[in-house]
Amino acid sequence: MQAFIKVALSVAIILAATAIGKKLPTTAGLIGVMPLTGALVLVWMYLESDGDAGIMQQFAKGALWGIVPSILFFVVALLCFKRGLPLSIVLVSSFGAWLGAALVHQWLLK
Numbered sequence: 001m002q003a004f005i006k007v008a009l010s011v012a013i014i015l016a017a018t019a020i021g022k023k024l025p026t027t028a029g030l031i032g033v034m035p036l037t038g039a040l041v042l043v044w045m046y047l048e049s050d051g052d053a054g055i056m057q058q059f060a061k062g063a064l065w066g067i068v069p070s071i072l073f074f075v076v077a078l079l080c081f082k083r084g085l086p087l088s089i090v091l092v093s094s095f096g097a098w099l100g101a102a103l104v105h106q107w108l109l110k
Contacts, residue, residue, distance in 0.1 A: 002044075009040060033070065038063050062109060069101035 013036060021028030042059065049055040076097040080090040 002047075006040075006044060010037075013037065033074075062105075065105055065109060066102075069098045069105055072101045073098040 013031070017028045017031040020031060041063075042056070045059055046056060073094045077090050077094040080093050085093075
């Protein structure tokens, strides 16, 4: 049942952001990166770890520093779109930048 609730909430957020994006793309962007996702993961991790403070602290630390690769993803996407590149190139470039930054993130946090 928990898995169903997780999936339903995630899908609802994505559908809401997509629907809003038709009229208000910047608002959809804000919804897409808002802390609601992080808060949902935080709640599920808390429940699944019986509130283990160490696990929660590590999650918060990873999320905080994980913002940097996410910012890089969107910076690269914005620059690619400004150059008029097709979506496929935008996504490959953005995910590549994110992956590189995420690998550095994981290396630094070990």
